[in-house]
Amino acid sequence: xxxxxxxxxxxxxxxxxxxxxxxxxxxxxxxxxxxxxxxxxxxxxxxxxxxxxxxxxxxxxxxxxxxxxxxxxxxxxxxxxxxxxxxxxxxxxxxxxxxxxxxxxxxxxxxxxxxxxxxxxxxxxxxxxxxxxxxxxxxxxxxxxxxxxxxxxxxxxxxxxxxxxxxxxxxxxxxxxxxxxxxxxxxxxxxxxxxxxxxxxxxxxxxxxxxxxxxxxxxxxxxxxxxxxxxxxxxxxxxxxxxxxxxxxxxxxxxxxxxxxxxxxxxxxxxxxxxxxxxxxxx
Amino acid sequence: xxxxxxxxxxxxxxxxxxxxxxxxxxxxxxxxxxxxxxxxxxxxxxxxxxxxxxxxxxxxxxxxxxxxxxxxxxxxxxxxxxxxxxxxxxxxxxxxxxxxxxxxxxxxxxxxxxxxxxxxxxxxxxxxxxxxxxxxxxxxxxxxxxxxxxxxxxxxxxxxxxxxxxxxxxxxx
Numbered sequence: 001x002x003x004x005x006x007x008x009x010x011x012x013x014x015x016x017x018x019x020x021x022x023x024x025x026x027x028x029x030x031x032x033x034x035x036x037x038x039x040x041x042x043x044x045x046x047x048x049x050x051x052x053x054x055x056x057x058x059x060x061x062x063x064x065x066x067x068x069x070x071x072x073x074x075x076x077x078x079x080x081x082x083x084x085x086x087x088x089x090x091x092x093x094x095x096x097x098x099x100x101x102x103x104x105x106x107x108x109x110x111x112x113x114x115x116x117x118x119x120x121x122x123x124x125x126x127x128x129x130x131x132x133x134x135x136x137x138x139x140x141x142x143x144x145x146x147x148x149x150x151x152x153x154x155x156x157x158x159x160x161x162x163x164x165x166x167x168x169x170x171x172x173x174x175x176x177x178x179x180x181x182x183x184x185x186x187x188x189x190x191x192x193x194x195x196x197x198x199x200x201x202x203x204x205x206x207x208x209x210x211x212x213x214x215x216x217x218x219x220x221x222x223x224x225x226x227x228x229x230x231x232x233x234x235x236x237x238x239x240x241x242x243x244x245x246x247x248x249x250x251x252x253x254x255x256x257x258x259x260x261x262x263x264x265x266x267x268x269x270x271x272x273x274x275x276x277x278x279x280x281x282x283x
Numbered sequence: 284x285x286x287x288x289x290x291x292x293x294x295x296x297x298x299x300x301x302x303x304x305x306x307x308x309x310x311x312x313x314x315x316x317x318x319x320x321x322x323x324x325x326x327x328x329x330x331x332x333x334x335x336x337x338x339x340x341x342x343x344x345x346x347x348x349x350x351x352x353x354x355x356x357x358x359x360x361x362x363x364x365x366x367x368x369x370x371x372x373x374x375x376x377x378x379x380x381x382x383x384x385x386x387x388x389x390x391x392x393x394x395x396x397x398x399x400x401x402x403x404x405x406x407x408x409x410x411x412x413x414x415x416x417x418x419x420x421x422x423x424x425x426x427x428x429x430x431x432x433x434x435x436x437x438x439x440x441x442x443x444x445x446x447x448x449x450x451x452x453x454x455x456x
Binding site: 016019020021022023024025026027028031037041044045048049051052054055056059060063126127128129130131132133134135136137138139165166173178180181208209211271272273 | 299300303304305306307308309310311313314317318319320322324325326356359360361362363364365366367369370405408409411412414415416417418419420428429433
């Protein structure tokens with residue numbers, strides 16, 4: 001009898017292991033291939049997301065009021081600095097408007113409707129963050145009913161922060177570029193060097209020790225220097241052209257000495273996200 | 284006993300509340316907790332389940348079932364990878380029950396049991412994430428950068444919340 005119960009326990013453990021791995025494999029496959037999760041999962045996630053708002057809204061509100069009190073202390077200095085910037089900004093804005101108008105007219109002349117730079121923005125609030133150390137993932141409060149589609153790029157503040165990984169009806173999950181899995185941060189980007197040359201490439205990882213994005217396997221002859229701006233190139237996929245990623249911090253030879261490896265300082269603070277913007281391209 | 288007490292509704296409500304608080308803590312204190320490379324992960328749900336076993340006495344609560352339910356919700360809502368925590372949480376409850384048979388539960392032995400539980404939760408989810416290529420972290424950096432800070436945070440939470448949670452459980456009984 002003793003032996004029988006031991007065997008039964010072993011069988012239960014093995015069955016659980018097999019079922020667990022099967023479920024994991026299936027859900028990873030669905031996540032990589034399908035544009036939306038199965039209907040039951042979407043429905044469950046929507047209900048859980050709605051209940052979560054009951055807890056998350058007061059908590060986020062409380063943290064917002066605490067941080068606004070601490071921000072009040074250095075308001076005076078900040079105000080003086082910002083006043084200087086505002087006068088410059090007004091000029092840039094007027095120039096920007098003129099250029100946008102001119103651009104539109106020129107596009108009409110050559111009968112070009114949509115180019116790679118066109119996108120509309122959906123702004124969303126972050127509800128919660130995955131409590132896990134390998135998935136840097138946040139849940140935002142806009143889903144497919146607001147027009148969010150899987151793989152759309154997500155921005156916060158001045159720069160790119162990640163991409164939409166899973167879309168439900170009223171909420172969706174965003175994988176941040178700090179996530180180091182196989183598919184999280186492969187954005188096609190381009191760098192314009194000081195000499196005026198354009199270098200194209202793909203982001204390849206994140207170095208958590210220094211908080212920098214890594215871009216590997218560049219085989220360009222043109223010199224990339226510190227401070228060059230990295231923007232998305234709009235090639236291959238739903239990412240529009242011209243989203244700011246960061247600035248080049250360091251350019252070194254790669255491990256085998258055949259190509260160049262870049263370290264990029266991200267444009268936004270990736271550890272503090274409250275409001276994000278999903279960029280929607282017309283397709 | 285269980286069917287007649289307030290525990291029947293109080294336990295699941297507390298479980299879901301702590302699940303959402305886990306996420307909110309991670310969001311609000313993300314600057315401190317996800318200060319790369321070292322990462323602290325909050326596991327208040329596990330604390331509620333383990334305290335369920337510690338304060339259960341002769342109540343016979345359906346803890347394994349609720350652990351599977353909350354594991355499924357955790358998988359679907361937070362990680363999106365189904366099949367990890369749905370098995371890990373019930374395993375932790377089962378293991379804690381086995382340990383409580385040998386060690387009589389009090390504050391210090393509870394701390395010891397919780398230490399073992401958190402180690403198992405983190406280690407198993409690490410193995411699962413490695414298996415499906417969700418992470419490329421090496422074993423040694425897992426021990427130093429994730430397991431160490433996570434244990435420190437969660438044991439501190441155990442020390443702070445042990446007596447409040449015991450009070451809640453006694454009130455619910």
